[in-house]
Amino acid sequence: xxxxxxxxxIVAIALHVCAETxxxxxxxxxxxxxxxxxxxxxxxxxxxxxYPIVVNAGDTVEITVNNHLNVSTSLHWHGLFQNGTxxxxxxxxxxxxxxxxxGTFLYKFNVGKQTGTYWWHAHHQSQYINxxxxxxxxxxxxDPYLSQYDYDVTMTxxxxxxxxxxxxxxxxxxxxxxxxxxxxxxxxxxxGGVGQYNCSVSQAHNKNCVNNxxxxxxxxxxxxxxxxxxxxTAAQARYLFSIDGHxxxxxxxxxxxTNPTVVNQISIHTAQRYSFILTANETCSNYWIRxxxxxxxxxxxxxxxxNFDVRAILSYAGTPNEDPTTxxxxxxxxxxxxxxxxxxxxxxxxxxxxxxxxxxxxxxYGPPTYEYPIATIDIEGDIESVNNGTxxxxxxxxxxxxxxxxNFNFSATINPYYVNNEEWALTSVNPIDSMxxxxxxxxxxxxxxxxxxxxxxxxxxxxxxxxxxxxxxxCTGGKGSTGETGCTQGFVDM
Ligand SMILES: [Cu+2]
Numbered sequence: 001x002x003x004x005x006x007x008x009x010i011v012a013i014a015l016h017v018c019a020e021t022x023x024x025x026x027x028x029x030x031x032x033x034x035x036x037x038x039x040x041x042x043x044x045x046x047x048x049x050x051y052p053i054v055v056n057a058g059d060t061v062e063i064t065v066n067n068h069l070n071v072s073t074s075l076h077w078h079g080l081f082q083n084g085t086x087x088x089x090x091x092x093x094x095x096x097x098x099x100x101x102x103g104t105f106l107y108k109f110n111v112g113k114q115t116g117t118y119w120w121h122a123h124h125q126s127q128y129i130n131x132x133x134x135x136x137x138x139x140x141x142x143d144p145y146l147s148q149y150d151y152d153v154t155m156t157x158x159x160x161x162x163x164x165x166x167x168x169x170x171x172x173x174x175x176x177x178x179x180x181x182x183x184x185x186x187x188x189x190x191x192g193g194v195g196q197y198n199c200s201v202s203q204a205h206n207k208n209c210v211n212n213x214x215x216x217x218x219x220x221x222x223x224x225x226x227x228x229x230x231x232x233t234a235a236q237a238r239y240l241f242s243i244d245g246h247x248x249x250x251x252x253x254x255x256x257x258t259n260p261t262v263v264n265q266i267s268i269h270t271a272q273r274y275s276f277i278l279t280a281n282e283t284c285s286n287y288w289i290r291x292x293x294x295x296x297x298x299x300x301x302x303x304x305x306x307n308f309d310v311r312a313i314l315s316y317a318g319t320p321n322e323d324p325t326t327x328x329x330x331x332x333x334x335x336x337x338x339x340x341x342x343x344x345x346x347x348x349x350x351x352x353x354x355x356x357x358x359x360x361x362x363x364x365y366g367p368p369t370y371e372y373p374i375a376t377i378d379i380e381g382d383i384e385s386v387n388n389g390t391x392x393x394x395x396x397x398x399x400x401x402x403x404x405x406x407n408f409n410f411s412a413t414i415n416p417y418y419v420n421n422e423e424w425a426l427t428s429v430n431p432i433d434s435m436x437x438x439x440x441x442x443x444x445x446x447x448x449x450x451x452x453x454x455x456x457x458x459x460x461x462x463x464x465x466x467x468x469x470x471x472x473x474x475c476t477g478g479k480g481s482t483g484e485t486g487c488t489q490g491f492v493d494m
Contacts, residue, residue: 050133067103125165133158137154184235186234187306198211239291245326256343265334271438358426363437
Protein backbone atom coordinates (compact mmCIF):
# COMPACT_ATOMS: atom_id res chain seq x y z
CA UNK A 1 0.00 0.00 0.00
CA UNK A 2 2.70 2.39 0.99
CA UNK A 3 4.54 1.69 -2.19
CA UNK A 4 1.50 2.58 -4.33
CA UNK A 5 0.81 5.71 -2.33
CA UNK A 6 4.40 6.83 -2.75
CA UNK A 7 4.18 6.33 -6.51
CA UNK A 8 1.03 8.40 -6.74
CA UNK A 9 2.68 11.22 -4.82
CA ILE A 10 5.74 11.18 -7.09
CA VAL A 11 3.57 11.31 -10.22
CA ALA A 12 1.56 14.17 -8.77
CA ILE A 13 4.73 16.14 -7.99
CA ALA A 14 6.16 15.50 -11.43
CA LEU A 15 3.02 16.79 -13.12
CA HIS A 16 2.94 19.81 -10.86
CA VAL A 17 6.51 20.72 -11.64
CA CYS A 18 6.11 20.40 -15.40
CA ALA A 19 2.89 22.17 -16.16
CA GLU A 20 2.14 25.70 -15.09
CA THR A 21 -0.06 28.52 -16.18
CA UNK A 22 2.01 31.13 -17.96
CA UNK A 23 0.52 34.60 -18.16
CA UNK A 24 1.40 37.14 -20.86
CA UNK A 25 0.04 40.55 -21.79
CA UNK A 26 0.49 41.78 -25.32
CA UNK A 27 -0.18 45.49 -25.67
CA UNK A 28 -0.55 45.88 -29.40
CA UNK A 29 0.15 49.39 -30.67
CA UNK A 30 1.96 51.44 -33.30
CA UNK A 31 5.56 52.11 -32.40
CA UNK A 32 8.03 53.96 -34.62
CA UNK A 33 11.18 51.89 -35.10
CA UNK A 34 13.99 51.63 -37.67
CA UNK A 35 14.80 47.96 -38.13
CA UNK A 36 16.73 48.63 -41.36
CA UNK A 37 17.60 52.28 -40.71
CA UNK A 38 14.36 53.54 -42.17
CA UNK A 39 12.01 54.85 -39.47
CA UNK A 40 8.37 53.94 -39.71
CA UNK A 41 5.47 53.10 -37.42
CA UNK A 42 5.06 49.36 -37.00
CA UNK A 43 2.39 47.34 -35.27
CA UNK A 44 4.25 45.81 -32.35
CA UNK A 45 3.46 43.92 -29.16
CA UNK A 46 4.83 45.69 -26.06
CA UNK A 47 6.85 48.00 -28.32
CA UNK A 48 9.22 45.19 -29.31
CA UNK A 49 10.10 43.66 -32.63
CA UNK A 50 9.70 39.86 -32.31
CA TYR A 51 8.31 39.88 -28.77
CA PRO A 52 9.00 36.30 -27.64
CA ILE A 53 6.60 33.95 -25.90
CA VAL A 54 8.46 31.15 -24.15
CA VAL A 55 6.69 28.37 -22.23
CA ASN A 56 7.28 24.78 -21.18
CA ALA A 57 5.73 21.55 -22.44
CA GLY A 58 2.32 20.97 -20.89
CA ASP A 59 1.81 24.59 -19.86
CA THR A 60 -1.49 26.40 -19.99
CA VAL A 61 -0.95 29.76 -21.64
CA GLU A 62 -3.01 32.85 -20.93
CA ILE A 63 -2.34 35.74 -23.26
CA THR A 64 -4.29 38.96 -22.86
CA VAL A 65 -4.25 41.01 -26.04
CA ASN A 66 -5.02 44.71 -25.65
CA ASN A 67 -5.65 46.23 -29.04
CA HIS A 68 -4.42 49.84 -29.05
CA LEU A 69 -4.39 50.01 -32.86
CA ASN A 70 -6.97 51.92 -34.87
CA VAL A 71 -7.86 48.74 -36.74
CA SER A 72 -9.10 45.30 -35.70
CA THR A 73 -6.72 42.42 -35.16
CA SER A 74 -6.48 38.78 -34.05
CA LEU A 75 -3.47 36.67 -33.14
CA HIS A 76 -2.68 33.14 -34.30
CA TRP A 77 -0.27 30.68 -32.66
CA HIS A 78 1.23 29.03 -35.69
CA GLY A 79 1.67 25.29 -35.42
CA LEU A 80 -0.19 24.83 -32.15
CA PHE A 81 -2.88 22.20 -32.42
CA GLN A 82 -5.44 23.92 -30.15
CA ASN A 83 -6.73 20.48 -29.27
CA GLY A 84 -10.04 21.14 -27.52
CA THR A 85 -9.83 24.91 -28.00
CA UNK A 86 -10.20 25.57 -31.75
CA UNK A 87 -11.78 28.95 -30.93
CA UNK A 88 -8.36 30.07 -29.62
CA UNK A 89 -6.64 29.60 -32.98
CA UNK A 90 -6.87 33.31 -33.79
CA UNK A 91 -7.84 33.15 -37.47
CA UNK A 92 -10.02 36.20 -38.04
CA UNK A 93 -13.57 35.28 -39.13
CA UNK A 94 -12.66 31.60 -39.33
CA UNK A 95 -12.41 30.88 -35.61
CA UNK A 96 -13.21 34.25 -34.02
CA UNK A 97 -14.37 37.79 -34.61
CA UNK A 98 -11.43 40.19 -34.78
CA UNK A 99 -10.54 42.22 -31.69
CA UNK A 100 -11.84 45.74 -32.25
CA UNK A 101 -9.73 48.86 -31.68
CA UNK A 102 -9.68 49.47 -27.95
CA GLY A 103 -10.81 45.90 -27.36
CA THR A 104 -9.29 43.13 -25.27
CA PHE A 105 -9.27 39.38 -25.81
CA LEU A 106 -7.95 36.57 -23.64
CA TYR A 107 -6.36 33.66 -25.46
CA LYS A 108 -6.23 30.66 -23.17
CA PHE A 109 -5.08 27.23 -24.27
CA ASN A 110 -2.91 24.31 -23.28
CA VAL A 111 0.11 23.46 -25.42
CA GLY A 112 -0.39 19.77 -24.68
CA LYS A 113 2.48 17.53 -25.67
CA GLN A 114 3.83 19.90 -28.29
CA THR A 115 7.39 21.19 -27.95
CA GLY A 116 9.80 23.10 -30.14
CA THR A 117 9.76 26.19 -32.31
CA TYR A 118 6.59 27.97 -33.33
CA TRP A 119 5.61 31.58 -33.92
CA TRP A 120 2.73 33.89 -33.25
CA HIS A 121 1.37 36.41 -35.71
CA ALA A 122 -1.63 38.56 -36.50
CA HIS A 123 -4.15 36.60 -38.53
CA HIS A 124 -6.30 39.45 -39.76
CA GLN A 125 -5.86 40.25 -43.45
CA SER A 126 -2.15 40.74 -44.21
CA GLN A 127 -1.51 42.60 -40.97
CA TYR A 128 1.35 40.54 -39.54
CA ILE A 129 3.80 41.89 -42.10
CA ASN A 130 3.66 45.22 -40.24
CA UNK A 131 5.37 43.64 -37.27
CA UNK A 132 2.72 41.73 -35.34
CA UNK A 133 4.73 38.53 -35.12
CA UNK A 134 7.26 36.83 -32.89
CA UNK A 135 8.69 33.52 -31.72
CA UNK A 136 6.62 31.07 -29.68
CA UNK A 137 8.99 28.58 -28.07
CA UNK A 138 7.95 25.51 -26.08
CA UNK A 139 10.88 24.20 -24.04
CA UNK A 140 11.09 20.46 -23.64
CA UNK A 141 12.59 18.97 -20.46
CA UNK A 142 12.76 15.65 -22.33
CA ASP A 143 14.47 17.07 -25.43
CA PRO A 144 16.48 14.12 -26.83
CA TYR A 145 19.15 16.56 -27.99
CA LEU A 146 19.35 18.46 -24.69
CA SER A 147 22.81 17.15 -23.83
CA GLN A 148 24.13 18.14 -27.25
CA TYR A 149 23.96 21.92 -26.92
CA ASP A 150 24.94 24.52 -24.31
CA TYR A 151 22.92 27.55 -25.46
CA ASP A 152 19.56 28.09 -27.11
CA VAL A 153 19.17 31.06 -29.47
CA THR A 154 16.20 32.12 -31.59
CA MET A 155 16.70 33.95 -34.89
CA THR A 156 13.88 35.28 -37.08
CA UNK A 157 14.17 35.86 -40.82
CA UNK A 158 11.69 38.17 -42.44
CA UNK A 159 10.97 40.62 -45.21
CA UNK A 160 10.29 44.24 -44.37
CA UNK A 161 7.98 46.70 -46.12
CA UNK A 162 8.15 50.47 -45.87
CA UNK A 163 4.44 50.69 -46.52
CA UNK A 164 1.53 49.60 -44.38
CA UNK A 165 -0.01 46.21 -45.08
CA UNK A 166 -3.47 47.69 -45.69
CA UNK A 167 -2.01 49.99 -48.35
CA UNK A 168 -0.05 47.15 -49.96
CA UNK A 169 -3.08 44.92 -49.98
CA UNK A 170 -5.67 47.29 -51.36
CA UNK A 171 -3.62 49.75 -53.40
CA UNK A 172 -0.91 47.53 -54.84
CA UNK A 173 -2.11 43.97 -54.87
CA UNK A 174 -5.82 43.37 -54.60
CA UNK A 175 -7.17 45.98 -56.93
CA UNK A 176 -10.39 44.57 -58.33
CA UNK A 177 -9.98 43.40 -61.91
CA UNK A 178 -6.33 44.34 -61.95
CA UNK A 179 -4.87 41.79 -64.30
CA UNK A 180 -1.37 43.12 -63.70
CA UNK A 181 -1.48 42.56 -59.95
CA UNK A 182 1.84 41.43 -58.55
CA UNK A 183 2.98 40.62 -55.07
CA UNK A 184 4.24 43.77 -53.35
CA UNK A 185 8.02 44.01 -53.12
CA UNK A 186 9.61 44.21 -49.68
CA UNK A 187 12.14 46.99 -49.15
CA UNK A 188 14.64 44.90 -47.22
CA UNK A 189 15.21 41.64 -45.39
CA UNK A 190 15.81 41.35 -41.65
CA UNK A 191 17.69 38.82 -39.54
CA GLY A 192 16.75 38.96 -35.87
CA GLY A 193 14.70 42.06 -36.63
CA VAL A 194 17.66 43.98 -38.11
CA GLY A 195 18.63 44.81 -41.68
CA GLN A 196 20.03 47.50 -43.92
CA TYR A 197 18.53 49.78 -46.49
CA ASN A 198 20.15 52.02 -49.07
CA CYS A 199 18.56 55.39 -48.24
CA SER A 200 19.62 57.00 -51.50
CA VAL A 201 17.37 54.76 -53.59
CA SER A 202 14.21 56.71 -53.08
CA GLN A 203 13.80 60.45 -52.46
CA ALA A 204 10.71 59.80 -50.41
CA HIS A 205 12.73 57.53 -48.18
CA ASN A 206 15.47 60.00 -47.32
CA LYS A 207 13.74 61.83 -44.51
CA ASN A 208 14.00 59.34 -41.67
CA CYS A 209 16.62 57.02 -43.02
CA VAL A 210 20.12 56.11 -41.82
CA ASN A 211 22.53 54.19 -44.03
CA ASN A 212 24.67 51.28 -42.86
CA UNK A 213 22.39 50.32 -40.00
CA UNK A 214 24.50 48.05 -37.72
CA UNK A 215 23.71 44.42 -38.47
CA UNK A 216 22.55 41.92 -35.89
CA UNK A 217 25.44 40.17 -34.18
CA UNK A 218 25.25 36.74 -32.59
CA UNK A 219 28.18 36.23 -30.23
CA UNK A 220 29.35 32.68 -29.50
CA UNK A 221 31.90 31.38 -27.03
CA UNK A 222 34.71 29.24 -28.49
CA UNK A 223 34.08 25.54 -28.03
CA UNK A 224 30.44 25.91 -27.03
CA UNK A 225 27.50 24.33 -28.84
CA UNK A 226 24.50 26.41 -29.85
CA UNK A 227 21.00 25.40 -30.75
CA UNK A 228 19.79 28.03 -33.19
CA UNK A 229 16.07 28.16 -33.94
CA UNK A 230 15.40 29.91 -37.23
CA UNK A 231 11.86 31.06 -38.03
CA UNK A 232 10.79 32.49 -41.38
CA THR A 233 8.20 35.12 -40.44
CA ALA A 234 8.17 36.77 -43.87
CA ALA A 235 5.19 37.79 -45.94
CA GLN A 236 6.57 36.08 -48.99
CA ALA A 237 10.33 35.63 -49.02
CA ARG A 238 11.99 32.24 -49.04
CA TYR A 239 15.56 32.26 -47.77
CA LEU A 240 18.68 30.27 -48.47
CA PHE A 241 20.30 30.25 -45.05
CA SER A 242 23.93 29.49 -44.26
CA ILE A 243 26.74 30.50 -41.93
CA ASP A 244 30.18 30.88 -43.46
CA GLY A 245 32.69 28.29 -42.28
CA HIS A 246 30.20 26.21 -40.29
CA UNK A 247 28.08 23.13 -40.76
CA UNK A 248 24.58 23.08 -39.35
CA UNK A 249 23.19 19.92 -37.75
CA UNK A 250 19.43 20.11 -38.19
CA UNK A 251 17.47 18.57 -35.31
CA UNK A 252 13.99 20.06 -35.59
CA UNK A 253 11.53 21.12 -38.25
CA UNK A 254 8.25 22.83 -37.32
CA UNK A 255 8.19 21.51 -33.74
CA UNK A 256 9.14 17.95 -34.70
CA UNK A 257 12.51 16.41 -33.80
CA THR A 258 14.28 15.22 -36.92
CA ASN A 259 17.04 12.76 -37.56
CA PRO A 260 20.29 14.70 -36.99
CA THR A 261 21.11 15.97 -40.46
CA VAL A 262 24.32 17.84 -41.28
CA VAL A 263 23.92 20.46 -43.99
CA ASN A 264 25.62 23.66 -45.08
CA GLN A 265 22.53 25.35 -46.48
CA ILE A 266 18.88 25.45 -45.45
CA SER A 267 16.10 26.62 -47.73
CA ILE A 268 13.42 27.94 -45.39
CA HIS A 269 10.04 29.01 -46.69
CA THR A 270 7.47 31.30 -45.12
CA ALA A 271 6.23 30.07 -41.73
CA GLN A 272 8.71 27.18 -41.56
CA ARG A 273 11.05 26.67 -38.62
CA TYR A 274 14.27 24.72 -38.17
CA SER A 275 16.58 24.12 -35.25
CA PHE A 276 20.20 23.30 -35.89
CA ILE A 277 23.19 22.79 -33.65
CA LEU A 278 26.30 24.81 -34.44
CA THR A 279 29.57 24.08 -32.67
CA ALA A 280 31.79 27.14 -32.30
CA ASN A 281 35.00 25.32 -33.07
CA GLU A 282 36.40 27.37 -35.93
CA THR A 283 39.13 30.03 -35.81
CA CYS A 284 38.10 32.88 -33.49
CA SER A 285 36.82 35.47 -35.94
CA ASN A 286 33.68 37.01 -37.41
CA TYR A 287 31.63 35.05 -39.94
CA TRP A 288 28.75 36.09 -42.18
CA ILE A 289 25.35 34.69 -41.45
CA ARG A 290 23.57 34.69 -44.80
CA UNK A 291 19.88 34.64 -45.55
CA UNK A 292 19.76 35.09 -49.27
CA UNK A 293 16.29 36.11 -50.32
CA UNK A 294 15.07 34.03 -53.24
CA UNK A 295 13.74 36.18 -56.04
CA UNK A 296 10.14 35.08 -56.39
CA UNK A 297 9.09 38.32 -58.06
CA UNK A 298 11.15 37.88 -61.19
CA UNK A 299 11.14 41.54 -62.21
CA UNK A 300 13.58 43.03 -64.68
CA UNK A 301 14.70 45.62 -62.12
CA UNK A 302 14.03 46.53 -58.52
CA UNK A 303 13.41 50.28 -58.29
CA UNK A 304 13.05 50.13 -54.51
CA UNK A 305 16.64 48.93 -54.16
CA UNK A 306 15.75 45.60 -52.59
CA ASN A 307 18.97 43.81 -51.66
CA PHE A 308 18.46 40.05 -51.76
CA ASP A 309 21.74 39.49 -49.90
CA VAL A 310 20.55 39.71 -46.29
CA ARG A 311 23.20 39.26 -43.60
CA ALA A 312 23.99 39.14 -39.91
CA ILE A 313 27.24 38.34 -38.07
CA LEU A 314 28.37 35.31 -36.10
CA SER A 315 31.11 36.64 -33.83
CA TYR A 316 33.41 34.60 -31.62
CA ALA A 317 33.66 36.27 -28.22
CA GLY A 318 36.71 38.52 -27.99
CA THR A 319 36.97 39.10 -31.73
CA PRO A 320 37.47 42.75 -32.79
CA ASN A 321 34.31 44.55 -33.82
CA GLU A 322 34.80 44.31 -37.59
CA ASP A 323 32.78 43.11 -40.51
CA PRO A 324 33.55 39.52 -41.49
CA THR A 325 35.71 38.92 -44.54
CA THR A 326 34.51 35.35 -45.02
CA UNK A 327 32.99 34.06 -48.23
CA UNK A 328 30.13 31.67 -48.75
CA UNK A 329 31.03 28.01 -49.05
CA UNK A 330 29.96 26.00 -52.06
CA UNK A 331 26.66 24.38 -51.27
CA UNK A 332 27.51 20.70 -50.88
CA UNK A 333 24.80 19.54 -48.51
CA UNK A 334 21.53 21.41 -48.95
CA UNK A 335 18.66 20.47 -46.70
CA UNK A 336 15.88 18.56 -48.44
CA UNK A 337 12.61 19.35 -46.65
CA UNK A 338 10.80 16.37 -48.18
CA UNK A 339 13.25 13.76 -46.95
CA UNK A 340 14.16 15.21 -43.56
CA UNK A 341 12.81 12.33 -41.49
CA UNK A 342 11.22 12.58 -38.08
CA UNK A 343 13.42 11.24 -35.27
CA UNK A 344 12.21 7.69 -34.51
CA UNK A 345 9.39 8.42 -36.92
CA UNK A 346 7.11 6.38 -39.16
CA UNK A 347 8.16 4.76 -42.39
CA UNK A 348 5.85 4.20 -45.34
CA UNK A 349 5.38 0.61 -44.12
CA UNK A 350 3.73 1.95 -40.96
CA UNK A 351 1.04 3.77 -42.89
CA UNK A 352 -2.45 2.29 -43.30
CA UNK A 353 -3.19 0.65 -46.64
CA UNK A 354 -6.42 2.51 -47.02
CA UNK A 355 -7.13 6.03 -46.00
CA UNK A 356 -10.49 6.93 -44.59
CA UNK A 357 -10.53 10.25 -46.36
CA UNK A 358 -8.85 11.57 -49.44
CA UNK A 359 -8.55 15.22 -50.32
CA UNK A 360 -7.12 16.74 -53.43
CA UNK A 361 -6.39 20.43 -53.15
CA UNK A 362 -5.64 22.15 -56.35
CA UNK A 363 -5.19 25.85 -56.13
CA UNK A 364 -4.92 28.51 -58.67
CA TYR A 365 -3.66 31.94 -58.07
CA GLY A 366 -4.86 34.47 -60.54
CA PRO A 367 -5.73 38.11 -61.00
CA PRO A 368 -7.88 39.21 -58.08
CA THR A 369 -11.51 39.88 -58.78
CA TYR A 370 -12.76 40.42 -55.26
CA GLU A 371 -11.70 42.85 -52.60
CA TYR A 372 -9.86 40.21 -50.57
CA PRO A 373 -9.46 37.04 -52.59
CA ILE A 374 -7.03 34.40 -51.40
CA ALA A 375 -6.96 31.82 -54.14
CA THR A 376 -9.32 29.58 -55.98
CA ILE A 377 -9.21 26.15 -54.42
CA ASP A 378 -10.66 22.95 -55.77
CA ILE A 379 -11.20 20.30 -53.16
CA GLU A 380 -12.02 16.94 -54.61
CA GLY A 381 -12.92 14.34 -52.05
CA ASP A 382 -13.44 10.62 -52.37
CA ILE A 383 -17.15 10.97 -51.64
CA GLU A 384 -18.06 14.57 -52.26
CA SER A 385 -18.20 16.04 -55.68
CA VAL A 386 -15.71 18.63 -56.79
CA ASN A 387 -15.91 21.91 -54.99
CA ASN A 388 -14.49 25.05 -56.37
CA GLY A 389 -14.35 28.12 -54.28
CA THR A 390 -12.67 31.44 -54.03
CA UNK A 391 -12.64 32.21 -50.35
CA UNK A 392 -14.60 35.26 -49.29
CA UNK A 393 -14.42 36.36 -45.68
CA UNK A 394 -17.79 35.46 -44.11
CA UNK A 395 -19.77 37.81 -41.89
CA UNK A 396 -19.93 35.26 -39.06
CA UNK A 397 -16.90 33.20 -38.00
CA UNK A 398 -17.12 29.83 -39.72
CA UNK A 399 -16.44 27.93 -36.50
CA UNK A 400 -19.30 29.69 -34.76
CA UNK A 401 -21.70 28.87 -37.57
CA UNK A 402 -20.59 25.24 -37.48
CA UNK A 403 -20.84 24.89 -33.71
CA UNK A 404 -24.36 26.33 -33.75
CA UNK A 405 -25.44 24.06 -36.59
CA UNK A 406 -23.14 21.18 -37.58
CA ASN A 407 -25.37 20.55 -40.61
CA PHE A 408 -25.10 24.09 -41.90
CA ASN A 409 -24.78 24.17 -45.65
CA PHE A 410 -21.66 26.29 -46.23
CA SER A 411 -21.28 28.03 -49.56
CA ALA A 412 -18.43 27.48 -52.01
CA THR A 413 -16.85 30.71 -50.75
CA ILE A 414 -16.06 28.83 -47.52
CA ASN A 415 -15.37 25.59 -49.36
CA PRO A 416 -15.43 23.22 -46.39
CA TYR A 417 -14.37 19.62 -46.47
CA TYR A 418 -15.37 17.25 -43.70
CA VAL A 419 -13.02 14.65 -42.26
CA ASN A 420 -13.70 12.28 -39.40
CA ASN A 421 -12.02 12.51 -36.03
CA GLU A 422 -9.15 10.08 -35.34
CA GLU A 423 -8.91 8.96 -38.95
CA TRP A 424 -6.21 9.19 -41.59
CA ALA A 425 -6.74 11.54 -44.49
CA LEU A 426 -4.58 11.49 -47.57
CA THR A 427 -4.11 15.03 -48.78
CA SER A 428 -2.60 15.93 -52.09
CA VAL A 429 -1.72 19.54 -52.79
CA ASN A 430 -1.11 20.60 -56.32
CA PRO A 431 -0.92 24.24 -57.36
CA ILE A 432 -1.20 25.41 -60.94
CA ASP A 433 1.21 28.25 -60.52
CA SER A 434 4.71 29.09 -61.65
CA MET A 435 5.79 29.86 -58.09
CA UNK A 436 6.70 27.51 -55.29
CA UNK A 437 4.07 27.88 -52.55
CA UNK A 438 4.21 27.12 -48.86
CA UNK A 439 1.23 25.07 -47.69
CA UNK A 440 0.22 25.11 -44.04
CA UNK A 441 -2.53 23.30 -42.19
CA UNK A 442 -3.84 24.83 -38.98
CA UNK A 443 -4.20 22.52 -36.01
CA UNK A 444 -2.22 19.62 -37.48
CA UNK A 445 1.15 18.37 -38.47
CA UNK A 446 1.26 16.02 -41.42
CA UNK A 447 3.54 13.33 -42.78
CA UNK A 448 5.12 14.17 -46.09
CA UNK A 449 4.64 10.99 -48.12
CA UNK A 450 6.06 12.12 -51.39
CA UNK A 451 6.69 15.28 -53.33
CA UNK A 452 7.94 16.33 -56.70
CA UNK A 453 6.54 16.88 -60.13
CA UNK A 454 3.57 15.06 -61.53
CA UNK A 455 4.61 12.61 -64.25
CA UNK A 456 8.06 12.28 -62.67
CA UNK A 457 9.31 9.69 -60.23
CA UNK A 458 8.64 10.98 -56.71
CA UNK A 459 11.21 11.24 -53.98
CA UNK A 460 11.20 8.39 -51.53
CA UNK A 461 12.10 8.60 -47.88
CA UNK A 462 13.28 6.25 -45.14
CA UNK A 463 11.52 7.85 -42.21
CA UNK A 464 8.79 10.25 -43.15
CA UNK A 465 9.08 13.97 -42.65
CA UNK A 466 6.43 15.41 -40.32
CA UNK A 467 5.77 19.12 -40.04
CA UNK A 468 3.07 21.77 -40.38
CA UNK A 469 4.33 23.81 -43.35
CA UNK A 470 5.74 22.47 -46.60
CA UNK A 471 6.64 24.06 -49.90
CA UNK A 472 4.84 22.70 -52.94
CA UNK A 473 7.03 22.72 -56.04
CA UNK A 474 6.10 25.18 -58.77
CA CYS A 475 4.50 24.35 -62.07
CA THR A 476 7.38 24.67 -64.51
CA GLY A 477 8.89 23.24 -67.67
CA GLY A 478 5.84 22.23 -69.70
CA LYS A 479 5.57 18.80 -71.30
CA GLY A 480 2.89 19.43 -73.87
CA SER A 481 2.55 15.85 -75.09
CA THR A 482 1.65 14.53 -71.64
CA GLY A 483 -1.49 16.57 -71.36
CA GLU A 484 -0.11 19.42 -69.34
CA THR A 485 0.09 22.15 -71.86
CA GLY A 486 1.60 24.96 -69.80
CA CYS A 487 3.85 23.36 -67.26
CA THR A 488 4.53 20.25 -65.23
CA GLN A 489 2.70 20.60 -61.94
CA GLY A 490 4.37 20.19 -58.61
CA PHE A 491 2.70 18.25 -55.81
CA VAL A 492 3.07 17.15 -52.24
CA ASP A 493 1.18 14.14 -50.85
CA MET A 494 0.73 14.18 -47.12
CU1 LIG B 1 -0.95 28.39 -38.47
